[in-house]
Amino acid sequence: MPRNSFIQMTKLHNVRGRIYYISSPKKQENLYAVYETTDRNFWTDLAKYNQAEFKKSGTEGKCIEARELIIALPESFTEYPPDRLLQIFTDHFRQTYGTDCIAALHHNKRKTNYHIHLIFSERTLLEQPIEKVATRNMFYDEKGNHVRTKKEILDEEGNIRKRCKVIHKGEVYERQIFSIKDKRFKAENFLDTVKQDYTNLINQYV
Known part of the structure; x- marks a missing residue:
């Protein structure tokens, strides 16, 4: 009999902490499989990049480092090999949206609730980083704000104050390693589309 899928999505403000929580046997009593499409360094770099971009934007609130789907599965799916089942569902998302994921299969x-936690990135890693090089000396105060002149970061004795920074002409001052965030993940119909996708996938295996 065809099944509808139940899926919920949350925004993650601490993606590394969440990854540890869903993938650690110390945190999960009934953890059956973990599947990753990239290494863990990706998520560390992603979190740092998103936090830097969020700070630069001046937006209020909390930075969204990644997003998570929780996908409920029929209990009959416990008959399938956990590793293979998780790989099928994770690769389906990656192939559809072209972004990296990490997923865990739980009870x-x-x-009474067999389900997948699937964390995904809203950005993709660029094949070649984009670097911006300073065409003149650049000065930053203690808060990381760009100021116009060196005088603005000097103390009374003419020394550069602690935590202030100078980037010299010819040095790289910004390195972009990720794409912009994919707007599809913020669209109102995104979750409905994902639900339909996974409903179709689930019904292939029921």
Whole structure:
């Protein structure tokens, strides 16, 4: 009998902490499989990059480092090999949206809710980083704000104050390693589209 899928999505403000939580046997009593499309360094770099971009934007609120889908599965799916099942569902998302993921297959404590946690990036890693090189000396105050002259970061004795920074002409001052965020993930119909995609996938295996 055809099944509808139940999926919810959340915004992640600490993606590395969340990855540890869903993938660690110390945190999950019923953890059956973990599947990753990239290495863990990717998520560390992504978190740092998103936080830097968020700070630069001046936007209020919390930085969204990544997003997470929780995908409920039919209990009959426990008959499938966990590693293979998780790979099929994770690769389906990656192939559809072209972004890296990490996923974990769980049961709740009472073993009544078989489900996947799928964390995905809203950005892709660039094949070649884009670097911006200073055409003149650049000065930054303690808060990381760009100021016009060196005088603005000097103390009374004429020394550069602690935590102030000078980037000299010819040095790289900005390095872009990720794409811009994919607007599809913010679209109102995104979750509905994902639900339909996974409903179709689930019904292939019911």
